[in-house]
Amino acid sequence: xxxxxxxxxxxxxxxxxxxxxxxxxxxxxxxxxxxxxxxxxxxxxxxxxxxxxxxxxxxxxxxxxxxxxxxxxxxxxxxxxxxxxxxxxxxxxxxxxxxxxxxxxxxxxxxxxxxxxxxxxxxxxxxxxxxxxxxxxxxxxxxxxxxxxxxxxxxxxxxxxxxxxxxxxxxxxxxxxxxxxxxxxxxxxxxxxxxxxxxxxxxxxxxxxxxxxxxxxxxxxxxxxxxx
Numbered sequence: 129x130x131x132x133x134x135x136x137x138x139x140x141x142x143x144x145x146x147x148x149x150x151x152x153x154x155x156x157x158x159x160x161x162x163x164x165x166x167x168x169x170x171x172x173x174x175x176x177x178x179x180x181x182x183x184x185x186x187x188x189x190x191x192x193x194x195x196x197x198x199x200x201x202x203x204x205x206x207x208x209x210x211x212x213x214x215x216x217x218x219x220x221x222x223x224x225x226x227x228x229x230x231x232x233x234x235x236x237x238x239x240x241x242x243x244x245x246x247x248x249x250x251x252x253x254x255x256x257x258x259x260x261x262x263x264x265x266x267x268x269x270x271x272x273x274x275x276x277x278x279x280x281x282x283x284x285x286x287x288x289x290x291x292x293x294x295x296x297x298x299x300x301x302x303x304x305x306x307x308x309x310x311x312x313x314x315x316x317x318x319x320x321x322x323x324x325x326x327x328x329x330x331x332x333x334x335x336x337x338x339x340x341x342x343x344x345x346x347x348x349x350x351x352x353x354x355x356x
Contacts, residue, residue: 129155129156129157129203129205129229130153130155130156130157130158130203130205130206130207130225130229130261131156131157131158131159131160131197131201131202131203131205131206131207132150132156132158132159132160132207132208132209133160133162133194133197133198133201133206133207133208133209134146134147134150134159134160134161134162134174134179134197134208134209134210134211135162135164135190135193135194135197135208135210135211136161136162136163136164136166136170136174136193136211137163137164137165137166137170137187137211138166138167138168138170139166139168139170139211139212140166140168140169140170140172140173142211142212142214143161143170143173143174143177143211144173144174144176144177145214146209146210146211146212146213146214147159147161147174147177147178147179148177149213149214149215149216149217149221150207150209150221151177151178152217152218152221153218153221153222153225155221155222155225155226155229156207156221156225157202157203158180158201158202158203159178159179159180160179160180160181160182160197160200160201161174161179161180161181161182161211162181162182162184162193162194162196162197163181163182163183163184164184164187164188164189164190164192164193165184165185165186165187165188170211171183180200182196182197182200184196190280191275191279191280191283192275194208194275194280195267195272195275198264198267198268201264203264204263204264204265205225205228205229205261205262205263205264206261206262206263206264206267207224207225207259207260207261208258208259208260208261209258209259210258210259210305212305213258213259213303213304213305214304214305215302215303215304216238216300216301216302216303217301217302220238220300220301220302220303221300223298223300224236224238224259224261224298224300225261227261227296228261228262228263229261232294233293233294233295233296234262234263234266234288234293234294234295235260235261235262235266235284235288235293235294235295235296236260236261236262236295236296236298237257237259237260237295237296237297237298238257238259238260238261238297238298238299238300238303239257239259239297239298239299239300239303240299240300240303240304240305256281256282257281257297258281259300259303260281260284262284266288266293269287269291270283270284270287279327
């Protein structure tokens with residue numbers, strides 16, 4: 129019924145726990161890991177857990193990895209989960225999936241309870257969650273030229289607004305993720321975080337300040353074909 133897609137780059141130490149957490153729900157009948165140019169055992173460890181694996185080389189970014197997963201998916205409902213997410217259980221997972229599966233929402237976005245709390249002060253945080261459930265048809269409304277790197281979550285939010293998707297942001301009990309400073313060491317992780325924030329902020333400025341009409345027109349484009 130649902131295909132879970134995990135974009136992953138050098139996540140060999142964490143990929144198994146993400147796959148096992150997603151596999152706890154019978155609603156998820158397919159798990160695809162997109163190994164985005166890793167130089168560790170991400171693909172091998174994903175295979176060992178029974179996930180389908182798509183290998184990309186060289187690294188082409190998160191948005192591209194997500195799109196490749198959608199192209200290979202067998203189901204009409206898609207769940208995106210970052211490879212460093214873990215801790216959630218079957219009940220919370222299905223509470224996130226069911227509103228889209230039953231047709232009540234176009235996109236369901238899950239966040240950690242702590243992030244949900246502080247989002248009242250920093251709304252931007254809740255909007256960048258990498259844990260999302262949506263219809264494949266909704267994903268295909270995203271212009272292919274805007275499926276890029278860490279900008280993809282912000283792009284999805286804007287496409288949802290322009291096309292009047294029904295979207296709900298909910299808490300997923302137990303949801304955790306490993307921060308970049310832990311994964312890559314403090315300095316390398318900090319620099320990776322700065323790059324992510326820079327990419328997102330650049331797109332935010334383009335959409336909302338510098339070229340608003342261009343992006344609005346792109347976001348309103350009709351659904352693209354699956355081979356784009």
